[in-house]
Amino acid sequence: MFQIMDGKAVSLQIKDELANEVRGYVARGLRPPHLAAILVGDDGASQTYVANKEKSAHEVGFVSSVYRYSANTEEEELLRVIDFLNNDDEIDGFIVQLPLPKHINEQNIINAISPAKDVDGFTAISTGRFVIGDERAFLPATPMGIVNLLQRYKIETDGKHCVVVGRSNIVGKPAALLMARNSKEANCTVTICHSHTANLAEITRQADILIVAIGKPEFITADMVKEGAVLVDVGIHRIPDETKKSGFHLCGDVKHSEVDEHCSYVTPVPGGVGPLTIVSLLQNTLKAYKQRFNL
Amino acid sequence: MFQIMDGKAVSLQIKDELANEVRGYVARGLRPPHLAAILVGDDGASQTYVANKEKSAHEVGFVSSVYRYSANTEEEELLRVIDFLNNDDEIDGFIVQLPLPKHINEQNIINAISPAKDVDGFTAISTGRFVIGDERAFLPATPMGIVNLLQRYKIETDGKHCVVVGRSNIVGKPAALLMARNSKEANCTVTICHSHTANLAEITRQADILIVAIGKPEFITADMVKEGAVLVDVGIHRIPDETKKSGFHLCGDVKHSEVDEHCSYVTPVPGGVGPLTIVSLLQNTLKAYKQRFNL
Numbered sequence: 001m002f003q004i005m006d007g008k009a010v011s012l013q014i015k016d017e018l019a020n021e022v023r024g025y026v027a028r029g030l031r032p033p034h035l036a037a038i039l040v041g042d043d044g045a046s047q048t049y050v051a052n053k054e055k056s057a058h059e060v061g062f063v064s065s066v067y068r069y070s071a072n073t074e075e076e077e078l079l080r081v082i083d084f085l086n087n088d089d090e091i092d093g094f095i096v097q098l099p100l101p102k103h104i105n106e107q108n109i110i111n112a113i114s115p116a117k118d119v120d121g122f123t124a125i126s127t128g129r130f131v132i133g134d135e136r137a138f139l140p141a142t143p144m145g146i147v148n149l150l151q152r153y154k155i156e157t158d159g160k161h162c163v164v165v166g167r168s169n170i171v172g173k174p175a176a177l178l179m180a181r182n183s184k185e186a187n188c189t190v191t192i193c194h195s196h197t198a199n200l201a202e203i204t205r206q207a208d209i210l211i212v213a214i215g216k217p218e219f220i221t222a223d224m225v226k227e228g229a230v231l232v233d234v235g236i237h238r239i240p241d242e243t244k245k246s247g248f249h250l251c252g253d254v255k256h257s258e259v260d261e262h263c264s265y266v267t268p269v270p271g272g273v274g275p276l277t278i279v280s281l282l283q284n285t286l287k288a289y290k291q292r293f294n295l
Numbered sequence: 296m297f298q299i300m301d302g303k304a305v306s307l308q309i310k311d312e313l314a315n316e317v318r319g320y321v322a323r324g325l326r327p328p329h330l331a332a333i334l335v336g337d338d339g340a341s342q343t344y345v346a347n348k349e350k351s352a353h354e355v356g357f358v359s360s361v362y363r364y365s366a367n368t369e370e371e372e373l374l375r376v377i378d379f380l381n382n383d384d385e386i387d388g389f390i391v392q393l394p395l396p397k398h399i400n401e402q403n404i405i406n407a408i409s410p411a412k413d414v415d416g417f418t419a420i421s422t423g424r425f426v427i428g429d430e431r432a433f434l435p436a437t438p439m440g441i442v443n444l445l446q447r448y449k450i451e452t453d454g455k456h457c458v459v460v461g462r463s464n465i466v467g468k469p470a471a472l473l474m475a476r477n478s479k480e481a482n483c484t485v486t487i488c489h490s491h492t493a494n495l496a497e498i499t500r501q502a503d504i505l506i507v508a509i510g511k512p513e514f515i516t517a518d519m520v521k522e523g524a525v526l527v528d529v530g531i532h533r534i535p536d537e538t539k540k541s542g543f544h545l546c547g548d549v550k551h552s553e554v555d556e557h558c559s560y561v562t563p564v565p566g567g568v569g570p571l572t573i574v575s576l577l578q579n580t581l582k583a584y585k586q587r588f589n590l
Contacts, residue, residue: 107429124419125419127422127423127427128418128424131468132422134402134419161493176487180462180468180471181462182462188491189493189498191484191485192471194484195477196454196483
């Protein structure tokens with residue numbers, strides 16, 4: 001029997017805690033935390049993501065604003081907006097929703113964000129602070145969400161072998177680093193696997209904790225998982241499905257129908273890691289707010 | 296039969312190449328690259344390190360300067376020196392020799408170095424650029440030296456399993472990240488082990504490439520190494536030894552007397568990784584110089 005790690009429930013629990021904390025600050029006469037987002041162009045998925053972030057921000061008592069720009073906005077204009085937000089004392093943190101239109105250099109834009117307000121943790125300084133272990137660092141949202149989830153389910157990490165499948169800058173690499181830190185939250189031996197890994201199944205079968213972020217639908221099968229493993233599935237894919245009203249169903253990077261029964265704990269897709277990533281953004285924003293007011 | 300990876304010989308070869316390149320720039324009328332060092336206090340080891348760096352810089356045709364300050368220098372004064380060096384167009388890169396006296400916050404000092412001149416690669420921005428894969432990044436010296444050495448001996452990394460023992464900010468973590476990058480130089484599956492790793496021998500025995508940076512004399516024994524492994528020993532320790540005129544002998548983190556015969560390639564101690572770390576500093580300085588002059 002495996003236990004579902006209910007990301008939705010945990011995210012509600014953490015949001016409740018955040019809302020409580022915010023109420024406390026407001027009761028003391030402080031302004032509420034303020035999260036802003038820059039949205040360029042009219043990509044449907046980006047609009048949805050930003051709308052969800054705004055909704056979540058409101059749920060915990062934050063102020064939120066969205067700065068919308070057309071798809072043909074110049075890089076220089078965005079840099080001016082970022083400069084404005086960097087210097088606005090009323091804004092604690094902000095994000096630039098990715099992807100940006102192709103004529104804009106994403107790294108230039110991201111790295112213009114003040115490290116004090118970089119609540120996505122995507123700038124080079126934030127990444128460096130995180131790797132070095134600087135406590136001011138804003139951790140990247142998805143790896144932070146994974147660690148939150150494992151903690152809430154009291155998963156032991158000390159001395160455990162965590163295998164991370166995938167080496168992207170926003171999930172695989174930072175997840176591996178976070179799980180390998182010498183900290184209360186995570187203190188694993190960590191293996192990072194990827195498309196060039198030989199004998200992948202041999203390695204994933206060693207995992208006490210298996211984190212999958214490879215971006216391939218149902219890639220992890222039962223023969224690749226050790227009996228009793230803790231399984232974290234970061235993937236989410238839309239698969240065309242005529243039997244569904246929507247015309248598709250969702251699946252992850254793991255073939256849950258055959259893998260889950262071999263595990264001790266499993267994140268479902270959807271409702272696993274996903275809900276935690278927005279919560280990480282809220283936690284980072286509250287951290288930025290507290291740093292600003294020395295709380 | 297194992298082959299010695301001769302760090303001394305490789306470092307001489309790379310220095311020759313650097314000297315040639317520098318001569319070419321000077322012949323074109325450019326000033327030579329200039330590496331500076333800040334040395335605070337009179338720690339003997341630090342003096343030796345800085346003297347070696349200066350000597351190596353001269354060998355490849357660099358200009359070098361050392362800024363010396365007494366052990367009771369204030370943090371603010373050092374910050375002023377760094378500001379001066381950051382803005383001096385005649386200096387391409389500089390380092391602050393660590394450790395600093397205890398009354399000085401090392402992170403404050405390091406992070407004041409301009410990313411364009413941070414040839415040790417220790418600032419948060421450099422670390423972040425390196426992790427993200429920004430090509431301007433100055434890589435940390437020891438991991439960069441290891442990759443150089445493996446390349447010169449044409450060690451295949453693609454699809455190989457590299458195990459790194461140790462998770463320090465200056466060796467273990469960056470070495471793991473460097474070996475796991477998707478690049479020509481290194482493209483391994485990487486496991487990072489440390490003091491909390493359970494069944495360490497079981498994991499190190501899986502290593503095609505074993506990098507040891509745990510800081511414990513002769514810690515790795517024959518039972519921990521796979522037949523035919525490539526072994527990189529980063530450790531260096533002085534062991535009291537009455538049979539030696541100096542009163543000590545040097546050893547690494549690996550018990551070479553019993554381990555080497557099981558390996559295909561081995562770095563000796565001394566003369567393995569050590570000579571490459573200074574070379575990395577020279578390579579980074581030349582990179583900074585080339586970035587400055589768009590070469």
